[in-house]
Amino acid sequence: MNEPMRAATAAYEQTIRSTLGLAGTLGEADWRLPTECPGWTVKDQFAHLVGVELDLLGDPRPDVDLPEFDHIRNDFGRVLEKAVHVRRPVPGPDVVAELADALERRLAELPGLDPDRLVTCPDGREGPYSRFMKFRAMDCWTHEQDIRRAVGRPGNLGAPAAHCFWDLMSPGLPRVVARLAKTEPGQSVALKISDPLDHHVAVRVDDDGRGHWTDPENPTVELAMTWETYVRLTAGRCTPEAVTVEITGAQDLATRVLPNMAITP
Known part of the structure; x- marks a missing residue:
C-alpha cells in the first residue's frame, strides 16, 4: 500500500x-x-x-x-x-x-x-x-x-474519517457560494467551524463570477457552527432551520448559502 x-x-x-x-x-x-x-x-x-x-x-x-x-x-x-x-x-x-x-x-x-x-x-x-x-x-x-x-450516543466525531469528509467535501464550497448562492462579485463568505474539528475558511467571488479561497478576515458574512452542524448540512441530513448557526454580517447572503450547502455525491 x-x-x-x-x-x-x-x-x-x-x-x-x-x-x-x-x-x-x-x-x-x-x-x-x-x-x-x-x-x-x-x-x-x-x-x-x-x-x-x-x-x-x-x-x-x-x-x-x-x-x-x-x-x-x-x-x-x-x-x-x-x-x-x-x-x-x-x-x-x-x-x-x-x-x-x-x-x-x-x-x-x-x-x-x-x-x-x-x-x-x-x-x-x-x-x-x-x-x-x-x-x-x-x-x-x-x-x-x-x-x-x-x-x-454521540461519539467519534473527530475520527480520521472525519478529516476525509472535510478533505473531500470542502472543495465544493466555492461552487456553493458562487453558483448556488449567487453571491455577488466582491463579496465573501466565511465559515468558522469548531468542536472537535476546527476550520476557519472563506470563499470570495471574483469579477469572473467564480468562487476562490480567500482570507477569512472581514467577510461579507461569517457562518459559525459546530463541526457536526457542518456535516449535517453538507451531507443533506437536515435543513438550516434544524441547527444553530451564528450569523455575523449580511443575513440575506446567509439565507442563500445555508440551504445550498448539501453537496454530498
Missing part, C-alpha cells in the same frame, strides 16, 4: 469498528428508530453498509422486488435500496455480524489491490483506488454519525 491508501484504509477500518462497537450497546427498540436518511431506520443504515461492502467484494447482489418507496428518487437509489430491503426481516445483530465479516474480508483483500488503479469515484470523477477508499471511509463515517444521532 502507498501512504494515501494506508491512511484511507485505516480511517475506513476505524469508523466501521467504531460502528460495530456502537451496535453492541443497542437495544431492541433502537434498531427501529428513524435516522436522518429518509426512509431508513438504524438497522437499515447497517444493512446499507453491509450491501456496499459485499458489492465491493464481488458477492452477488440481492434479487428482490422493491415496493415504490417515496425516498427512492433514481436508479442508483433503487440499487442501494435492494441490500437494505432484503435485510428488513433480519434481526439487527445478524446484520451487524454480516458487517463484521465483510470488514475482515475487505481488510484481507485491500493490501492486494493496486492503490493507483484508476476507478470512478462517487463524485463521478476518475481517480486512484486510494481516493475511492477515502470516499468509503467518509461514507461509512457519515452513516455512523447518522446512527449515533438517532440513538442518542
Whole structure:
C-alpha cells in the first residue's frame, strides 16, 4: 500500500469498528428508530453498509422486488435500496455480524489491490483506488454519525474519517457560494467551524463570477457552527432551520448559502 491508501484504509477500518462497537450497546427498540436518511431506520443504515461492502467484494447482489418507496428518487437509489430491503426481516445483530465479516474480508483483500488503479469515484470523477477508499471511509463515517444521532450516543466525531469528509467535501464550497448562492462579485463568505474539528475558511467571488479561497478576515458574512452542524448540512441530513448557526454580517447572503450547502455525491 502507498501512504494515501494506508491512511484511507485505516480511517475506513476505524469508523466501521467504531460502528460495530456502537451496535453492541443497542437495544431492541433502537434498531427501529428513524435516522436522518429518509426512509431508513438504524438497522437499515447497517444493512446499507453491509450491501456496499459485499458489492465491493464481488458477492452477488440481492434479487428482490422493491415496493415504490417515496425516498427512492433514481436508479442508483433503487440499487442501494435492494441490500437494505432484503435485510428488513433480519434481526439487527445478524446484520451487524454480516458487517463484521465483510470488514475482515475487505481488510484481507485491500493490501492486494493496486492503490493507483484508476476507478470512478462517487463524485463521478476518475481517480486512484486510494481516493475511492477515502470516499468509503467518509461514507461509512457519515452513516455512523447518522446512527449515533438517532440513538442518542454521540461519539467519534473527530475520527480520521472525519478529516476525509472535510478533505473531500470542502472543495465544493466555492461552487456553493458562487453558483448556488449567487453571491455577488466582491463579496465573501466565511465559515468558522469548531468542536472537535476546527476550520476557519472563506470563499470570495471574483469579477469572473467564480468562487476562490480567500482570507477569512472581514467577510461579507461569517457562518459559525459546530463541526457536526457542518456535516449535517453538507451531507443533506437536515435543513438550516434544524441547527444553530451564528450569523455575523449580511443575513440575506446567509439565507442563500445555508440551504445550498448539501453537496454530498
